[in-house]
Amino acid sequence: MAIIVTFDLPGAGQELYDAVIARVTDGRGFARFADVGDPGLVSHAAGPVDGGFRVTEVWESAEALEAHAKTFGPILADLGHADLQPTIIPAHNVVVR
Template structure:
């Protein structure tokens, strides 16, 4: 079952996002996030919201997200966001064009 995953980072901006993405891509020998292998990731979008920054993703399953979290969790912890917990919602429908 696909899931919708939303991370909110109060007080953060695009610099936090760019730093995380840079660490992930550089750590895997890439320069673009879309080149990194993210098995199970259906979509990823990020942008500013009132008072912070939001990342929303659609994953094929909770297990795919758990595997992916092993890459991002240590980076977020290092940047002071160890307690960042996503909101996870079952997807009723997913359309990819």
């Protein structure tokens, strides 16, 4: 079942987001995050919100997200955000164009 995952980064800005993305891509030999192609990632969007930054993703399953977290989690921990807990809800509908 598809899931919608929202990461809120209070007190953080685009700098943290860009640092995480740089490590995810550079550490795996990709020039852009769009090229990473993690199995199960349907969509990814990020942008500023009052008091921080938000990332919203759609994953094909919780298992696909968990596999990605093995790469993403240690990077966040290294950057001082180990306590980040996403909000996860089941997707009722997903439209991909």
